[in-house]
Amino acid sequence: MARLPAIGLVGIGNRDQGVIGWVREDLPSLIPAEIRIFHPQILPLQYFDSRRGQYLADGILRSLAEIARRENVLCLGITGSDIFSPGLHFVFGIACTGAALISTFRLRPGFYGMPDNEMVYRRRILTEAVHEIGHALGLAHCEHPGCVMYFSNWIGDTDLKGPEFCYRCRRRVDLLQTG
Numbered sequence: 001m002a003r004l005p006a007i008g009l010v011g012i013g014n015r016d017q018g019v020i021g022w023v024r025e026d027l028p029s030l031i032p033a034e035i036r037i038f039h040p041q042i043l044p045l046q047y048f049d050s051r052r053g054q055y056l057a058d059g060i061l062r063s064l065a066e067i068a069r070r071e072n073v074l075c076l077g078i079t080g081s082d083i084f085s086p087g088l089h090f091v092f093g094i095a096c097t098g099a100a101l102i103s104t105f106r107l108r109p110g111f112y113g114m115p116d117n118e119m120v121y122r123r124r125i126l127t128e129a130v131h132e133i134g135h136a137l138g139l140a141h142c143e144h145p146g147c148v149m150y151f152s153n154w155i156g157d158t159d160l161k162g163p164e165f166c167y168r169c170r171r172r173v174d175l176l177q178t179g
Protein backbone atom coordinates (compact mmCIF):
# COMPACT_ATOMS: atom_id res chain seq x y z
CA MET A 1 0.00 0.00 0.00
CA ALA A 2 1.04 3.55 -0.66
CA ARG A 3 1.91 6.28 1.79
CA LEU A 4 -0.72 8.39 3.49
CA PRO A 5 -1.17 11.43 1.20
CA ALA A 6 -1.91 14.96 2.38
CA ILE A 7 -5.64 15.68 2.48
CA GLY A 8 -6.98 18.75 0.66
CA LEU A 9 -10.35 20.09 1.87
CA VAL A 10 -12.59 21.80 -0.68
CA GLY A 11 -15.84 23.54 0.23
CA ILE A 12 -18.35 23.14 -2.59
CA GLY A 13 -21.37 25.35 -3.17
CA ASN A 14 -23.69 26.13 -0.25
CA ARG A 15 -22.36 24.97 3.04
CA ASP A 16 -22.33 26.01 6.67
CA GLN A 17 -19.52 28.32 7.65
CA GLY A 18 -17.23 26.55 10.03
CA VAL A 19 -17.69 23.01 8.74
CA ILE A 20 -14.33 23.01 6.94
CA GLY A 21 -12.71 24.27 10.16
CA TRP A 22 -14.32 21.47 12.17
CA VAL A 23 -13.05 18.82 9.78
CA ARG A 24 -9.56 20.33 9.74
CA GLU A 25 -9.55 20.22 13.56
CA ASP A 26 -11.14 16.81 14.04
CA LEU A 27 -9.64 14.72 11.23
CA PRO A 28 -5.97 14.41 12.32
CA SER A 29 -6.83 12.43 15.47
CA LEU A 30 -8.28 9.69 13.22
CA ILE A 31 -6.25 10.04 10.04
CA PRO A 32 -2.86 11.58 10.83
CA ALA A 33 -2.37 13.28 7.48
CA GLU A 34 -1.27 16.80 6.67
CA ILE A 35 -4.43 18.86 6.04
CA ARG A 36 -4.56 21.58 3.42
CA ILE A 37 -7.46 23.95 2.65
CA PHE A 38 -8.18 24.64 -1.02
CA HIS A 39 -10.23 27.37 -2.65
CA PRO A 40 -13.98 26.78 -2.45
CA GLN A 41 -15.65 25.60 -5.66
CA ILE A 42 -19.09 26.38 -6.99
CA LEU A 43 -21.56 23.57 -7.63
CA PRO A 44 -21.65 23.05 -11.39
CA LEU A 45 -25.24 23.47 -12.61
CA GLN A 46 -24.65 20.72 -15.16
CA TYR A 47 -24.80 18.23 -12.28
CA PHE A 48 -28.12 19.51 -10.94
CA ASP A 49 -31.11 17.25 -11.53
CA SER A 50 -34.07 19.65 -11.31
CA ARG A 51 -36.59 16.80 -11.14
CA ARG A 52 -34.91 15.41 -8.01
CA GLY A 53 -33.66 18.72 -6.63
CA GLN A 54 -30.30 17.06 -6.06
CA TYR A 55 -26.80 17.17 -7.51
CA LEU A 56 -25.14 14.20 -9.16
CA ALA A 57 -22.42 13.15 -6.72
CA ASP A 58 -20.44 11.24 -9.35
CA GLY A 59 -20.02 14.38 -11.48
CA ILE A 60 -18.74 16.48 -8.58
CA LEU A 61 -16.42 13.64 -7.56
CA ARG A 62 -14.83 13.65 -11.03
CA SER A 63 -13.89 17.33 -10.60
CA LEU A 64 -12.44 16.56 -7.17
CA ALA A 65 -10.40 13.68 -8.59
CA GLU A 66 -8.88 16.15 -11.08
CA ILE A 67 -7.87 18.55 -8.30
CA ALA A 68 -6.44 15.58 -6.37
CA ARG A 69 -4.27 14.53 -9.31
CA ARG A 70 -3.13 18.07 -10.05
CA GLU A 71 -2.26 18.89 -6.42
CA ASN A 72 -1.00 15.42 -5.51
CA VAL A 73 -3.30 15.16 -2.49
CA LEU A 74 -6.32 13.16 -1.45
CA CYS A 75 -9.21 15.55 -2.05
CA LEU A 76 -12.26 15.73 0.25
CA GLY A 77 -15.11 17.91 -1.00
CA ILE A 78 -17.79 19.07 1.43
CA THR A 79 -21.11 20.45 0.26
CA GLY A 80 -24.28 21.49 2.03
CA SER A 81 -26.42 20.51 -0.94
CA ASP A 82 -28.23 17.19 -1.30
CA ILE A 83 -26.44 14.68 -3.56
CA PHE A 84 -27.41 11.42 -5.23
CA SER A 85 -25.83 8.62 -7.17
CA PRO A 86 -27.67 6.69 -9.91
CA GLY A 87 -29.88 3.99 -8.38
CA LEU A 88 -29.90 5.59 -4.92
CA HIS A 89 -32.34 8.12 -3.43
CA PHE A 90 -29.44 9.99 -1.87
CA VAL A 91 -25.89 9.46 -0.64
CA PHE A 92 -24.21 10.83 2.48
CA GLY A 93 -20.99 10.65 0.52
CA ILE A 94 -19.14 8.99 -2.31
CA ALA A 95 -15.49 8.22 -3.06
CA CYS A 96 -13.08 6.93 -5.65
CA THR A 97 -9.36 6.29 -5.31
CA GLY A 98 -7.82 9.57 -4.18
CA ALA A 99 -10.99 11.66 -3.93
CA ALA A 100 -14.08 11.82 -1.72
CA LEU A 101 -17.21 13.92 -1.36
CA ILE A 102 -19.63 14.29 1.54
CA SER A 103 -22.89 16.20 1.90
CA THR A 104 -23.95 17.71 5.22
CA PHE A 105 -27.54 18.11 3.97
CA ARG A 106 -28.86 14.98 5.74
CA LEU A 107 -26.53 15.17 8.75
CA ARG A 108 -28.17 18.08 10.53
CA PRO A 109 -30.54 16.86 13.28
CA GLY A 110 -33.10 19.42 12.06
CA PHE A 111 -33.41 17.47 8.81
CA TYR A 112 -35.04 14.67 10.84
CA GLY A 113 -37.24 17.04 12.84
CA MET A 114 -34.91 16.85 15.86
CA PRO A 115 -33.65 19.92 17.72
CA ASP A 116 -30.40 21.10 16.17
CA ASN A 117 -27.36 19.99 18.14
CA GLU A 118 -23.91 21.10 17.05
CA MET A 119 -22.08 18.24 18.78
CA VAL A 120 -24.21 15.60 17.04
CA TYR A 121 -23.94 17.41 13.69
CA ARG A 122 -20.16 17.78 13.97
CA ARG A 123 -19.67 14.11 14.91
CA ARG A 124 -21.78 13.00 11.93
CA ILE A 125 -19.73 15.17 9.57
CA LEU A 126 -16.50 13.70 10.94
CA THR A 127 -17.89 10.16 10.69
CA GLU A 128 -18.90 10.56 7.05
CA ALA A 129 -15.62 12.34 6.21
CA VAL A 130 -13.52 9.53 7.73
CA HIS A 131 -15.68 6.88 6.02
CA GLU A 132 -15.27 8.37 2.54
CA ILE A 133 -11.57 9.14 3.04
CA GLY A 134 -11.21 5.50 4.11
CA HIS A 135 -12.66 4.46 0.74
CA ALA A 136 -10.42 6.95 -1.07
CA LEU A 137 -7.46 5.29 0.66
CA GLY A 138 -8.60 1.88 -0.57
CA LEU A 139 -10.54 0.54 2.41
CA ALA A 140 -13.72 -1.45 1.71
CA HIS A 141 -16.85 -1.65 3.85
CA CYS A 142 -16.40 -3.37 7.21
CA GLU A 143 -18.94 -5.74 8.74
CA HIS A 144 -18.33 -4.41 12.28
CA PRO A 145 -21.29 -2.08 13.09
CA GLY A 146 -19.07 -0.06 15.44
CA CYS A 147 -16.48 0.65 12.74
CA VAL A 148 -16.54 3.88 10.73
CA MET A 149 -16.20 1.76 7.55
CA TYR A 150 -19.56 0.05 8.23
CA PHE A 151 -22.11 0.97 5.54
CA SER A 152 -24.66 3.56 6.72
CA ASN A 153 -28.15 2.88 5.41
CA TRP A 154 -29.58 5.71 7.44
CA ILE A 155 -28.46 8.33 9.94
CA GLY A 156 -28.97 5.89 12.85
CA ASP A 157 -26.14 3.73 11.46
CA THR A 158 -23.88 6.79 11.27
CA ASP A 159 -24.63 7.73 14.89
CA LEU A 160 -24.11 4.16 16.08
CA LYS A 161 -20.74 3.60 14.44
CA GLY A 162 -19.12 7.02 14.98
CA PRO A 163 -15.80 8.13 13.49
CA GLU A 164 -13.44 5.46 14.90
CA PHE A 165 -11.94 2.60 12.90
CA CYS A 166 -12.18 -0.95 14.25
CA TYR A 167 -8.90 -2.70 15.04
CA ARG A 168 -8.51 -4.25 11.60
CA CYS A 169 -9.35 -1.11 9.61
CA ARG A 170 -7.18 0.96 11.97
CA ARG A 171 -4.25 -1.31 11.15
CA ARG A 172 -4.75 -0.79 7.43
CA VAL A 173 -4.62 3.00 7.88
CA ASP A 174 -1.60 2.76 10.20
CA LEU A 175 0.24 0.66 7.63
CA LEU A 176 -0.17 3.49 5.12
CA GLN A 177 1.99 5.84 7.15
CA THR A 178 5.02 3.60 7.14
CA GLY A 179 4.43 2.02 3.72
Ligand SMILES: [Zn+2]
Nearest residue numbers: 131135141151
Ligand atom coordinates in the same frame (compact mmCIF):
# COMPACT_ATOMS: atom_id res chain seq x y z
ZN1 LIG B 1 -19.06 3.37 2.09
Ligand SMILES: [Zn+2]
Nearest residue numbers: 142147166169
Ligand atom coordinates in the same frame (compact mmCIF):
# COMPACT_ATOMS: atom_id res chain seq x y z
ZN1 LIG C 1 -13.53 -1.96 10.36
